[in-house]
Amino acid sequence: MTRTALILVASLGSAALLAGAWIFQYFGYAPCPMCLWQRWPHGIAVAIGAVALLYPHILLGLLGALATAATGAIGVYHSGVERGFWEGPSTCAGNETTGLSADQLLEQIMAAPLVRCDEIAWQMFGVTMPNLNAAFSFALAAVWLAAALKRRN
Numbered sequence: 001m002t003r004t005a006l007i008l009v010a011s012l013g014s015a016a017l018l019a020g021a022w023i024f025q026y027f028g029y030a031p032c033p034m035c036l037w038q039r040w041p042h043g044i045a046v047a048i049g050a051v052a053l054l055y056p057h058i059l060l061g062l063l064g065a066l067a068t069a070a071t072g073a074i075g076v077y078h079s080g081v082e083r084g085f086w087e088g089p090s091t092c093a094g095n096e097t098t099g100l101s102a103d104q105l106l107e108q109i110m111a112a113p114l115v116r117c118d119e120i121a122w123q124m125f126g127v128t129m130p131n132l133n134a135a136f137s138f139a140l141a142a143v144w145l146a147a148a149l150k151r152r153n
Contacts, residue, residue, distance in 0.1 A: 003056050006147035010064055011049020013140045014042040017133060024129065029122055032115040033092050034078040038133050041071035045140070052147070061148025069141040075134030082120050082128055092117030 001009075021039060025031055031039075045067040052060040081088035115121065120128050 003150040007052045010140050010143040011046050014045040018042045030115045032117040034117040038071045038074045041067040058148045065141045065144035068137045072134045072137030075130040078130035081118050088117045
């Protein structure tokens with residue numbers, strides 16, 4: 001495969017994952033904060049891909065790999081939070097309520113996210129959206145690395 005083709009596959013892969021997330025959101029699966037975190041590196045990878053198509057350089061390929069590996073790592077972290085392997089950030093789940101006044105409790109309720117990160121919103125055969133994002137993102141990171149290491153188009 002040529003470098004240009006690899007860059008296209010990698011950046012279009014991130015665009016497809018973003019589109020998939022938006023489609024799920026459109027059909028009623030509201031994203032939690034960690035879901036939104038996973039989208040940003042994909043957007044960055046798409047932008048890097050657009051620049052890399054015009055100016056193919058090893059650094060751009062490495063940045064694309066870093067962006068997609070970052071969203072893959074967030075997906076692994078989110079998967080662990082969903083499965084209860086570790087705790088997620090306090091912005092993603094219910095907070096401690098003991099010792100709070102009524103006003104503090106109301107403020108906490110009003111500031112709480114609508115969708116919790118520690119609950120599985122969708123799964124098929126035990127595979128959740130963060131699982132899929134992590135797997136595809138690490139595969140895209142490998143494609144970006146192949147593009148970065150490719151000598152010629």
